[in-house]
Amino acid sequence: MYNPQLDADGNLKHLLTIEGLPKRILNQILDTAETFVGVAERDIKKVPLLRGKTVCNIFFENSTRTRTTFEIAAKRLSADVINLNVGTSSQSKGETILDTVDNLIAMHADMFVVRHAQSGAAHFIAQHVPDNISVINAGDGRHAHPTQGLLDVFTIRRYKPDMHNLRVALVGDVLHSRVARSEIHALTTLGVPEVRVIAPKTLLPTGIEKMGVQVFHDLKAGLKDVDVIMMLRLQNERMNGAMLPSAQEYFKTFGLTQEKLKLAKPDAIVMHPGPMNRGVEIDSSVADGSQSVILPQVTYGIAVRMAVMALLGGGQSAGTAAGGLLGSGFPSSLQSSAGGTA
Amino acid sequence: MQLPNPESLLSDISAKILTQLANPDLAESSALVGIHSGGVWLMQRILSQLKTEIPYGTLDAALYRDDYAQRGLKAEMQPSNIAFNVQDKHIILIDDIFYTGRTTRAAMNELFDYGRPASITLAVLINRGGSQLPIAPQIVGAEILLKPNESLQLSQDTKGKLHLSLETDDVSATDDLKASHV
Missing domain, CATH: 3.40.50.1370 (Aspartate/ornithine carbamoyltransferase)
Known part of the structure; x- marks a missing residue:
């Protein structure tokens, strides 16, 4: 059965809901999180896995705690983090979800963490983004977290x-x-x-x-x-x-x-x-x-979120990813005319 | 190819490490660190031969590898555990097989996130040749030059006895097969 959360090799591609995820993947996430518990106990609570990657926390619904734990997790993996409280920005000016997402893709975001009051919002975004971008559901309506x-x-x-x-x-x-x-x-x-x-x-x-x-x-x-x-x-x-x-x-x-x-x-x-x-x-x-x-739940929450991001962020050569983004993100005419000007 | 007996190689590197630890200048501030999984097995065997207690720890180094972008995380990671203070310690880093030097680099980077060691010595059971970085082991059980398509594995049986096995990835044979079809 087609599962939008897994790639062709059965590896985690997006994390949208636990429903339908095989036991193997759940155990892989939990086992990986064990490694990250130790990282948080060191003086330098940071590893270089997501160096150079950009994680966008898109929160259509407010949640300070969840956003903070995702932000800490991404920063401890050395990613750059951008927080968008969309409720208070573009959407109130009338921009659609996909326009917001497209703008962030054009800014070369690598991972989206999405919170929305509507069930299915993260799934909707995951279907829209190019291959090299992963989506993590940080809570959608009554559906999943x-x-x-x-x-x-x-x-x-x-x-x-x-x-x-x-x-x-x-x-x-x-x-x-x-x-x-x-x-x-x-x-x-x-x-x-x-x-x-x-x-x-x-x-x-x-x-x-x-x-x-x-x-x-x-x-x-x-x-x-x-x-x-x-x-x-x-x-x-x-x-x-x-x-x-x-x-x-x-x-x-x-x-x-x-x-x-x-x-x-x-x-x-x-x-x-x-x-x-x-x-x-x-x-x-x-x-x-x-x-x-x-309180241990809160501490472990960071390790688990680090594990999910680490599993989603690797395993794709940087060259292919950049090519894929340009290929799908911009019309080819735009690229060739840019070349002509140069 | 006749592979050496890993148990006698272990005795060799144990003896060298024990000699180094006998140096009174180093003994008090030394520590052993094993790299998962083979290096940890070796470290535990060496620890059991020591008469005095010495700080020790384990590293996985998976979070510092340079092939993460291509391969992602490996399936079975072990948590690193360095419970002692790394600052100003003379660390003996232990791994089973030395090949490209990339694991050693990753392990050293991780070690430095725990503190600034006084020195790091690399001890390995076998140096199979092929280093791609200016890194080389100082304490070596044996040097065996292997081809890139060969892979040497250390394993430990239920009784704790070490075994070496050599696998050949038959790339050339498949190429020949393709060639004969053309």
């Missing part, structure tokens, strides 16, 4: 290496969460035998069982004997209409407290993709407690 999903499974693998013997629970607003979708795909592909989702009916998409998960509407029942608890953020800004009585009411039934955490295995880890709503989905004493790995 693959690097977040990967960093979560990377964190799990670091604390619980035996993935084939784990019980993982995702708690909260699954309906609006692209992170949840990416995580479920990653966990099931890597062979985690039991993935649970715990949420009120109004915050679950219909047919979620088809993704191979067990559904719980009671937090206490769902947390019993789990190894990993992944809290999801209550997406206030995505909620149009009253799906919940109130934030306080939500905390009472679905907020993770020390008392409820005791129902999980004693060595269970607590995760959160951030930003946290303390006192809404998670109690402060849990977020800052000994079982919380929320």
